Amino acid sequence: MRIQKGIIIVILTLFLSGCWDETQYKDLTIVPLIGIEGEEGDITAMFAFPTFQNGQIEYSSSQGKGISTRAARSDANLQTMEALDMAHLEVILMSADLAKTDFAPSLDMFFRTPRNRITSYMAIVEGDMATYFNPPGKMKSEVSYFYPELLRTVVLYSYGANFTLQDAMKTMFDPAIDLALPYLQINEETGIPKVVGSALFSKQRYTGITLSSSESISSVIMANKINKYARITFEWEAKQTQITVNVMRVKKNWKIGTDTISASYDLDISVEEYAPHNLHEKKKREEVTAFLETSFKEHFDAVIKKSQEAESDILGFGRKVRAFHSGLWNQGDWQKTYADLPIEVEVNVRMKLTNIAE
């Protein structure tokens, strides 16, 4: 019994010695926003983080340089009071120039380190990274708070889909689909960063071609990845009016032939804005529906055209081709095959709600 008691005491003593892996907030600084630019082997990283000064939370930023993102962080650590911690990272901004190179290794420290969050949003920025950390315009909130909320809005309003770190890395490594990330510019009028569309990637590299914001929504609808809202406004020149619709539900049907693709979409929509107010008449509803079908088709065709120019299969036709059409898949490099493939789009619109009660 004495031996047993002794063993128990030794074990309890071990528990009293504290937790080796305890991490205290006073020893580190949580970084919610990071910006990466440069090229592989010469990375510059900017970090935004909160600091406590005079009893208030203020946001500060720091910059580091190194041969990798981790080395750049180590460099930045030498200029901050506490070590920078990436465990709660919310947004990764990447410069367009870096995105045009083989940038996957720059993200490895975020993607594979078990402690790090992999649900952080990713976005591409045009121009100098420092401008996005200190924008010329008057911001209503700190950048560390601004970008996560901005990109959450992008998801909520279906301007983009699948652009968290883990989605992006999975998409990049899958040869049957290509990546599209939100694209940011500094608004010339306001001096505030703005999402202007989506950057198209081809085989892990940014192509330099972007979709506009309305094309981005169209691409999300075409991939059937819509979130809570997917609103598009069309100009109806013949009637000299505008019409805004919200896509409520998408049913897609892709038919892959030996050397063609036919993509058919059934869209359930609600009319959000339509000044003539004549949708209580069935004939008018049919007229509006016909106009919407033509307009959606034009938008969808534009997305296909641009993605083929960029050799970027952002909709993921390649996944179905690889799974069930080996002849087409084995023709060679899928991105090249996709770029030359005739793709026929067909759209059927069902007006489910006019947003006007009887």
Place this chain on the structure above:
Amino acid sequence: MKFSLTPIQFFLIIFLLQTGSVFITFQTRLLEGAGRNAWVVFIMTGILHYLLLLFYERQHSRFLPGPFVLLLYKMYWIYINVLSLSNILYSLAIWLYPNTPSIVLLLFIVFVSFYANCCKPDTIINLPVIIIPAILIFFFSLVFVFPDLEWTWLFPLDLKDVELVLNGFLISQVTVVGAASFLFLRKRVVSDVKMIGWPIAIYASFWFLFFFMSLIVVQLFFPLETIAIVPQALLYLLKSQKVNFVERLDLFFLFIWMMWSMITVILFAFLIRLVHAETNSGKQYKFNLLIHMVFLLVPPFFATRDRLEMLREPLVYLHLTIVVVLPIFVFIKNRRKTI
């Protein structure tokens, strides 16, 4: 050792012995080995597992191994426990406790196992009940990832590549490692229960569903090209989920897995003692202490990437010998004796 098992206790113990040491790791290795064929290969393994259990059930009365065969089983289970503990230490060092000395974690696990094995058998045979809610939580956690699954990743299949299929089949055998315990525990089940028919079919189906679901979820969540670079696929896909009730779903699940593994270690130690008691009468305390000293001292040596792989390498071949070849050998030997 005197104790008896109800059919539910019996199947629950076998389920833990089969799942505890491998259910978190086998998906990655199977997908690496068999590619997109993995799910078809595992259906084959599921059918063979069912046939193996039927075979065991029909022949178990003839399973009367001699001291040498019993020694082989003891050595095999000690090896399985050392492998499990090394794997636990390695996984915890990566995911949860990179700075905590492995001996501290090991001391905690081994001490609990030692203490449980000092208690009456009734204590141990009821331990798996703790895991029942964990099984439900496990299935529930996987449901979160359903919207992220990509169904086209099931195809194309390449079943003509015999080497790929065979390789996958061998790797998938790790899910059957604890099956030999059936032969030792079956005689402890209350005698008036018939196992042939629904009981074995239900157990084999549940076993299959458990492993198959975890495999399918991993296969449909990760492109095949990324599976090799992800540290622990099952934990990783849980980590990628945003839920409101917990910041990191993977850490929540990791604690469940630790508890699961700990009970498996206890059950394997119990099996070793059970087999030892068949040829050695008298006090089991010293033997219990001895095997737990082995569990304490050996695993830290193997808890590195290279050594763990070295230790894991012979598992499939040992398993096939112990779970298939050796029982057949014992059945044939005893059949001749009976004739």
